[in-house]
Amino acid sequence: MGEIHLHAEPGQVAEFVLLPGDPNRSRWIAETFLQDPVLYTDNRQLLGYTGTYKGVPISVQTTGMGCPSAAIVTEETIRLGGRCLLRVGTLGASHPRVRPGDLVIAQASVPNDGTTRQFFGGAPYAPIASYRILEAAVQAARDGRVKHHIGLIMTEDAFYASTPEHAKLWASRGVLGFEMEASAIFTVAALHGVHAGCMAVASNNIGDPEFVEPSMLRQSVHSMIEVALEAFCLMHAEENK
């Protein structure tokens, strides 16, 4: 059976793992981009697939929504062999510079979530992206000429508690957008000494229930996944030099 939540065995998960929140996005990534994808777990709809992209073994593992689920999935993905974990998500734009449809590559995430707080007993801690993943992600976005923003994001628990006023306040502190998993993923990866990163497409402005038009969102997510996979290829090539 494997882990409690991810029903897989070591050897079924690749070193490079994409982490979408949404199981449908996982299936779409596996079917669209990976060669010979194999579904290794579907327990609790946390779909996980392994295949190859340009010859590099890559897994796609659903995190579900929110830090409690993302922390469990990150922990178990690492136990199963994941070493470079890259969240590929969506976020609500908080900063006026970020427009719906834009790609954001996170340097770090303000941990406005209960999971990170529990890990550190309330002590201050800064969940940051691994520099190696950040560097590869930025290079892949530049190489692919994909418009992107690089900076601070915020991870929160209560999707519907966020307001445009809240967004404005955090934008004045440099936060580009809010999402719900990155701080837990960065934290669990750091505690295990493995690499983690996060990129996300802005699906809406914070507090605005109007999401970007579906075809535009699909196109932006498609570009993001290409950037993420090319970043893994750059890291793989660097490791095998």
Ligand SMILES: O=P(O)(O)O[C@H]1O[C@H](CO)[C@@H](O)[C@H]1O
């Ligand atoms: O699109 P995903 O990756 O699920 O990410 C965002 O979407 C969900 C909220 O709608 C949260 O999981 C948030 O982080």
Ligand SMILES: O=c1cc[nH]c(=O)[nH]1
């Ligand atoms: O967490 C999220 C993700 C997308 N859009 C939001 O408004 N919040």
